Amino acid sequence: MSIGTGIFLFVVGAILTFALEVKLDWIDLDLVGYILMAAGVVIFLIGIIMLITRRSRARSTTVVEDDRI
Structure with missing residues (x-):
């Protein structure tokens, strides 16, 4: 599950950094x-x-015991 979460976070971060051209004054999306x-x-x-x-x-x-006498 953490592998999928990591990939998801990376993709969302890449979208915010490279795909969006939105400029906000209160947050730097890059x-x-x-x-x-x-x-x-x-x-x-x-x-x-x-x-x-x-x-x-x-x-x-696996332990195999031999009962032969």
Whole structure:
């Protein structure tokens, strides 16, 4: 889920930065877009790291006991 959230934040940030030509006096949409893109990259990387560590920890061991005397 965090991978999708990271991609979403990056896309919204890119739209705010590069696609919109709206100028507001009280907010700089380019800066907000760059911040959202950076946050999206960070969340995406955290999601990838969590996915890798979850797979490496999910190992099972099977013990087979031999009852032959």
